[in-house]
Amino acid sequence: MKHIKGIIFDLDGTLVTSSLNFAAIRDEIGCPEHEDVLAFLGSLPEEQQQEATDVIHRHELLDAHTSDWMPRARAFIERCAAEKIAMAIVTRNSLFPTRIKVERNAIPIQHIVTREASRPKPDPAALLNIADHFNLPTDAMLMVGDYKYDLQAGRNAGMPTCLINFARLPDYAHLADYAFEHFGLLHQAMFQH
Numbered sequence: 371m372k373h374i375k376g377i378i379f380d381l382d383g384t385l386v387t388s389s390l391n392f393a394a395i396r397d398e399i400g401c402p403e404h405e406d407v408l409a410f411l412g413s414l415p416e417e418q419q420q421e422a423t424d425v426i427h428r429h430e431l432l433d434a435h436t437s438d439w440m441p442r443a444r445a446f447i448e449r450c451a452a453e454k455i456a457m458a459i460v461t462r463n464s465l466f467p468t469r470i471k472v473e474r475n476a477i478p479i480q481h482i483v484t485r486e487a488s489r490p491k492p493d494p495a496a497l498l499n500i501a502d503h504f505n506l507p508t509d510a511m512l513m514v515g516d517y518k519y520d521l522q523a524g525r526n527a528g529m530p531t532c533l534i535n536f537a538r539l540p541d542y543a544h545l546a547d548y549a550f551e552h553f554g555l556l557h558q559a560m561f562q563h
Contacts, residue, residue: 371548371560374530376456376506378497379479380515381463384534385447386437386471390429398425408462408490430463434470440535442553444475449561451478456504458482460497462490462519491515492522497529512548514556521545532556 382388396403399422401410411422450457458481461468465484472482481500488496501511513524514532518540524531525545533539533546534556543549550556 371512373510374455374512374560375510376458376501376504377450377512377514378458378460378500378524378529380491380517380520381459381461381468381471382433382437383516384440384514384520385443385459385477386439386475388433389436390433395426395429408485427464427467430467431470434467434474437471437474439475440553442557446553446557447478449557453561456481456506458500458504460488460491460500460523461485491519492526494523494527497523497527501527501529518542518545 379385382390392407395401395407399407399410401407407426411419411426414422447457457479459477459479460483462485465486468482468484471477472479481503483496483500488499497511497513498508501508504511508528509530511529512532513520513527513529514534515521516533516535521531521533521542522545530547531545533543533549534553536549536551539549548556548559550559
């Protein structure tokens with residue numbers, strides 16, 4: 371993994387804990403069980419879209435105020451900063467709750483893209499723009515996340531992908547080039563000489 375010069379992180383479940391109850395959100399906005407919440411939101415008529423957005427936003431704000439670092443994530447971020455590895459966050463969250471999470475946990479990453487600024491993952495646009503911003507080829511960037519949308523976005527952008535923070539391998543693990551149960555193992559893989 372020595373070729374990695376930049377890392378894009380997902381936020382919820384990757385860098386910080388999340389207690390978002392997607393079943394409750396789906397129930398409140400009338401989203402079918404197996405449909406993506408943001409895709410469903412985009413398909414609603416304008417008036418209903420605003421009501422559903424308000425529901426999602428309320429859930430995200432509650433979640434933001436209870437977020438904490440995922441185990442060993444802070445040490446990994448600090449080491450990446452010390453090694454001058456470019457870092458960014460791409461989240462499907464909205465801006466205000468994302469800001470709260472970043473400030474609450476003092477996450478030292480400046481380049482953050484929320485769903486207002488780019489089409490949500492698995493769309494690769496945000497990832498490609500970040501690679502461009504850092505002036506790095508996509509194969510020198512690593513997309514790190516805990517869910518299939520993160521891995522799909524990385525694949526769609528032509529970046530190596532890393533699945534992180536799992537107790538057992540999920541059914542979308544095949545989308546990951548690397549898989550580590552926690553950041554301590556990713557830390558070893560990237561930095562042990």
